[in-house]
Amino acid sequence: MADVNRGSRPLSPFMLGKYYRFQLNSVTSILTRITGNALVVEAFLIAWWLLAAAAGPDYFDVANFVITSWVGDIILLLSMIGLWYHALAGVRHLLWDNGYCLDVESADKLGWAIIIGTAILSFITIIFV
Numbered sequence: 001m002a003d004v005n006r007g008s009r010p011l012s013p014f015m016l017g018k019y020y021r022f023q024l025n026s027v028t029s030i031l032t033r034i035t036g037n038a039l040v041v042e043a044f045l046i047a048w049w050l051l052a053a054a055a056g057p058d059y060f061d062v063a064n065f066v067i068t069s070w071v072g073d074i075i076l077l078l079s080m081i082g083l084w085y086h087a088l089a090g091v092r093h094l095l096w097d098n099g100y101c102l103d104v105e106s107a108d109k110l111g112w113a114i115i116i117g118t119a120i121l122s123f124i125t126i127i128f129v
Contacts, residue, residue, distance in 0.1 A: 024111040025104075032089040035082035042079035080125055085118040 052063030
């Protein structure tokens with residue numbers, strides 16, 4: 001049957017012509033999921049490199065060429081940034097699981113701490129490694 005009250009129901013803010021503004025908390029949550037999946041791909045890449053080392057010098061040369069090429073360097077750099085981000089986001093979730101920092105103001109501060117901490121720790125890792 002047709003819904004006769006369809007026109008009188010409120011529409012979502014997006015449907016009213018206003019665009020949804022992402023909140024820091026939702027962006028950091030999405031990035032946590034993305035970095036978690038990206039780290040699985042990176043783990044397979046490193047496992048492939050280690051298996052190639054065990055398989056013999058010819059196969060290792062191919063894997064080592066891929067890992068140490070400029071594409072491999074970019075992938076490993078982004079993986080390192082993702083690892084720091086994911087680790088700091090995990091600490092935030094441990095705090096939340098224990099009932100700390102659940103208000104909006106504290107959650108926003110933790111979101112900025114994750115982003116700034118990722119930048120600082122990534123920079124330190126690049127400098128010293």
